[in-house]
Amino acid sequence: MMQAVKIIKIKNLTPKIKVFRLTEIDGKKLKAFSPGSHIAVEIPVGQKIHRNFYTLCSSQQQTEFYDIAVLLTNNSRGGSQYLHRSKIGTKLNISYPKNSFSLASFAQKHILVAGGIGITPYLSMIAYLSKNNIPFELHYAAKSASECAFYDFLKCEYSSQVKFYFSELEEYISPEKVLEKQPLGTHIYLCIPHSLRKDFITRAKSIGYPKSAIHQEIFGAKKVNQKRSFIANLSKSKQKITVAKDRTLLEALEAAKIPIDYSCRIGGCGACEVKVIAGDIEHLDSYYSSVEKTQQNKMLACISRAKNQQIIIDL
Amino acid sequence: MSNSNSIEAIKRFPFPFAGDSYQYSVNIQPVVNEPILDVDEHYQTEIKLRNSILDRNKTGRYVNLPHMKTAQWDTLEAIMEDLATHYSQFFTLHQKGDRWTWENKILNVRDTFAFLDESSLPYEPFEYIARQVQEDIILLDQREKDLFLDAGVLTFPTKWSIEFDAGMSFEEFHAPVPRAHQMGVFKKAKSFLRRIEIGKPWTRRNWTMTVNRRLDTSFETxxxxGKDRSSVTLDNCGAKVHLRVEVQRFVRLPRSNSLMFTIHTYLISLEELSINPVWTKRLHEVLKKLPSDIVQYKGLSRYRDTVLTWLSQNTLEPEYTNLESTVYSRSL
Known part of the structure; x- marks a missing residue:
């Protein structure tokens, strides 16, 4: 589901980070969101549309607009460069908000750890936490104050709860100091580079934080694969069905009038399961367990494909 | 019989079986261009019944854990917008910033309140809106890769107690269901539900049977x-035994990231059902093949055989097998 928006404000936060304020243009209210949510922004690159994911960094109390902070990167597919070149009035298509990094509702205290642009999901979280008087600490590492996005805002609004670490001044976060002597029921959130994240997780586990109290920002993890066409050999009806690269096996079977059940059509419910007699399966569903996937004997026709050119199906 | 279905209600009855046997599956489909909630000819009767149950004693009927406050407002908003959009002849919603005016013409309700300000409503937001819909509503908090039953209004349950299940995780509150755990159904269902997105609701149907036209089959009552189940005879079967179908809907709530699960319960007596011979025939097939542990779980043991006999004596051959084009060769 998409929302049509336009940019109404652009602010330079650091030399490389700009924040964009987006508001609706079609008279429909922007969808409300929960702290930690992100949206996908459609970016035209040449003939194609890329989808880039950005965390919403405005407060959920504010329903008239969304803010997203965008770091300019050189090695990207061009999304951040496109946005950095955009002007006020630029129209964009964005998805409804999604949340894969939400606050734990039963935490007694929240410790939020940010590195660089990793600050973005925490802005909506601290707005929520402080409004509801829920204890939190924000530990924020950046190169320097001038490269620290939202520095003035955080210093002004949350001075007692935020600690900055500037590597230029040789200040570094110590997982030990941050994690020790915290009350029982504390949850930690990590949006930091890989090596520091590993240190935090190791230290947290050794202190005795349960796994469920450690949260990491992971998004955009969906598999992107170059889809190829393949042939489905149907063993019972002795038919060869060609599945074009932009079609699913389910669609090809339906077009050939082979009776097959289906329900969700997004690889989640299992209704369109078919037995596979031979051939390697590329599982793209979120239905089977990893053990079931390795068995390579059944697949969901609505989403999964043959790994190679042919597959034999019991239909 | 009072509160029985009109011929229109029978025609739109959500008959749950697509084939001649019943199997567990996640069986879930997207809700596209249709309302989340249903307002039907039983609206006033069922609202009256819900109010009387809640007014008598909320224990076992209403659960609302303190961390579900935001989800309550989410629920109120989702339902008001759904009703005002799809049933504009009965419901209107005017939003001016945080100042909202809600009108329910059927119940003669008109309230102006401040969104997110609980003191501006006569009830908690969740209870306020639940008293204006026919659906039972369960709110699931999403955390720790699981879903927890942390709020709910349940006046028309199919043999369960929200008091007992409050605070439980997804697999815990499904513990009594036979077979499905071993089949891994709940793990898969849970992972599907956790990924439901804002603006993309899903629906599924569930079924059982109930003796007499009774919506409130809670453990509390x-x-x-309970004794009604021994009262079924071949003579009274057609009027007494009802097919009970739950149309369940799953909606992602935006502010809280919780999942709203609504249950609309429909009852149809075997006599009403039998005006569509495809249905009676199919129900007969399903019941005949239903494994004994599921028969017992659904509470049908005492009267299944009687129902089977009644169905076999009261099923006319359909002139067409396609449900859509069935000629109704019997009338009530």
Whole structure:
């Protein structure tokens, strides 16, 4: 589901980070969101549309607009460069908000750890936490104050709860100091580079934080694969069905009038399961367990494909 | 019989079986261009019944854990917008910033309140809106890769107690269901539900049977209805035994990231059902093949055989097998 928006404000936060304020243009209210949510922004690159994911960094109390902070990167597919070149009035298509990094509702205290642009999901979280008087600490590492996005805002609004670490001044976060002597029921959130994240997780586990109290920002993890066409050999009806690269096996079977059940059509419910007699399966569903996937004997026709050119199906 | 279905209601009855046997599956489909909630000819009767149950004693009927406050407002908003959009002849919603005016013409309700300000409503937001819909509503908090039953209004349950299940995780509150755990159904269902997105609701149907036209088959009221199951005879079967279908809907709530699960319960007597011979025939097939542990779980043991006999004696051959084009060769 998409929302049509336009940019109404652009602010330079650091030399490389700009924040964009987006508001609706079609008279429909922007969808409300929960702290930690992100949206996908459609970016035209040449003939194609890329989808880039950005965390919403405005407060959920504010329903008239969304803010997203965008770091300019050189090695990207061009999304951040496109946005950095955009002007006020630029129209964009964005998805409804999604949340894969939400606050734990039963935490007694929240410790939020940010590195660089990793600050973005925490802005909506601290707005929520402080409004509801829920204890939190924000530990924020950046190169320097001038490269620290939202520095003035955080210093002004949350001075007692935020600690900055500037590597230029040789200040570094110590997982030990941050994690020790915290009350029982504390949850930690990590949006930091890989090596520091590993240190935090190791230290947290050794202190005795349960796994469920450690949260990491992971998004955009969906598999992107170059889809190829393949042939489905149907063993019972002795038919060869060609599945074009932009079609699913389910669609090809339906077009050939082979009776097959289906329900969700997004690889989640299992209704369109078919037995596979031979051939390697590329599982793209979120239905089977990893053990079931390795068995390579059944697949969901609505989403999964043959790994190679042919597959034999019991239909 | 009072509160029985009109011919229109029978025609739109959500018959749950697509084939001649019943199997567990996640069986879930997207809700596209249709309302989440249903307002049907039983609206006033069922609202009256819900109010009387809640007014008598909320224990076992209403659960609302303190961390579900935001989800309550989410629920109120989702339902008001759904009703005002799809049933504009009965419901209107005017939003001016945080100042909202809600009108329910059927119940003669008109309230102006401040969104997110609980003191501006006569009830908690969740209870306020639940008293204006026919659906039972369960709110699931999403955390720790699981879903927890942390709020709910349940006046028309199919043999369960929200008091007992409050605070439980997804697999815990499904513990009594036979077979499905071993089949891994709940793990898969849970992972599907956790990924439901804002603006993309899903639906599924569930079914059982109930003796007499009774919506409230809660554990709390078992003494009032449990004995009815021994009262079925071949003579009274057609009027007494009802197919009970739950149309369930799953909606992602935006502010809280919780999942709203609504249950609309429909009852149809075997006599009403039998005006569509495809349905009676199919129900007969399903019941005949239903494994004994599921028969017992659904509470049908005492009267299944009687129902089977009744169905076999009261099923006319359909002139067409396609449900859509069935000629109704019997009338009530």
């Amino acid at each position: 078992y003494p009032a209805w």
